[in-house]
Amino acid sequence: MPGDQSTMKLTFLGTGTSMGVPVAGGxxxxxxxxxxxxxxxxxxxxxxxxxxxxxxxxxxxxxxxxTLRAGLSHIDLVLVTHEHMDHIAGLDDLRPFNYVQEQALPLYTTASCIKAIRSRFDYMFGPDRYPGAVSVDMKELTETITFRDCRITPLPVRHGKLDILGFRINDLSYLTDVKSIPDKTKERIRGSKVMVLSGLRWKPPHPTHLTIPEAIEVARELEVPQTYLIHMNSGVVHEETSKKLPEGIDLSYDGLTIEI
Ligand SMILES: [Zn+2]
Ligand SMILES: [Zn+2]
Structure with missing residues (x-):
């Protein structure tokens, strides 16, 4: 039943910042x-x-x-937060999912991200579409939708000057690349059981990303019982940083799976 809160499983496929950790070239x-x-x-x-x-x-x-590490072999829906390459560069690898599932994959994101994907992956679209290219059915997500047993609500946030999306899926709110959260979006997050939120580094402040102390403030304000931090850079050492975090806020790590 839509909205019925059956158990949900969240697997962190990746938890690093835009360059990954460690970065290219070391x-x-x-x-x-x-x-x-x-x-x-x-x-x-x-x-x-x-x-x-x-x-x-x-x-x-x-x-x-x-996909190989997590055993991910079927996708019903793709949600994309924004057009930066660390969030869309793998689109071409959706091809085998198209072949096996024999249909276009629905993809929800922002209007500006749809535009960016169309231009950067131009060979996937239009009359000159490369045969066998990835097939995605892109739609702008502007309001809550029901997808099978999930209620999915867009969570507009600011990533510096860029307007991007987080997503609330039933009792989970997932937000990455956040610098600030408008009040309207805060209302949509409230009541979540788990929040995933980006925290780039301990300091100094960054123009387009929350630092970990800033993310802790947001988590406290929203009173979500459990928050997992993502999008950390190479300066964030898991063990020592974990010790500094307050109760109810943890660093995520690649491969971590939780039930909500
Ligand atoms: Zn990013
Ligand atoms: Zn970004």
């Missing part, structure tokens, strides 16, 4: 711990499973590797 990786696998982070993406739905949030550059 640059700036002084703090990154080679001993702890929780300090290796693919680009941010999540897989939400309910009884009737398998939902992918964002399709980053490691999407192929993430």
């Amino acid at each position: 640059f700036g990786g002084k703090e990154f711990s080679k001993e702890d696998s929780k300090d290796e982070r693919y680009r941010a993406s999540a897989w939400v499973q309910t009884e009737e739905s398998s939902i992918l949030v964002d399709v980053g550059p490691e999407f192929r590797l993430q």
Whole structure:
């Protein structure tokens, strides 16, 4: 039944910032711990499973590797937060899902992200579409929709000057690349059991991302019982940072699966 809160499973496919952790070339990786696998982070993406739905949030550059690692072999719906490449670079790897499922994948996002995907992946669209290219059916998400056993509500947030989306799926609110959250969106998040929220680094402040202390403030204000931080950079060492976080706020890590 739509809205009926059957158990939902969330798998963190990737929890790293735009360059991943460690970054290409090993640059700036002084703090990154080679001993702890929780300090290796693919680009941010999540897989939400309910009884009737398998939902992918964002399709980053490691999407192929993430599917293999997590055993993700079926997608009913794709949600995309915004057009930065760390969230859409893996779109081409949806091809095998098209082949097996024999249909276009529904994809919900913002109008500006639809425009960006059409231009950057031009070979997937229009009269000159490359035969066999990925087939996605893109729609702008502007209001709550019911998708099988999920109620999906767009959560508009600001990522610097860019307007992007988080998503509330039943009792889960997923927000990445956040700098600020408008009051209207805060109201939509309230009452969630779990929130996923980006926290780039401890300090200094960043023009387009919340820091971890700023994310903690947001989590406290919204009174969500459990928050998981994502989109961390290589300066965030899992073990020592985890010790500094207040109750109800944890660092996520790649491969972590929780039930909601
Ligand atoms: Zn990002
Ligand atoms: Zn971004």
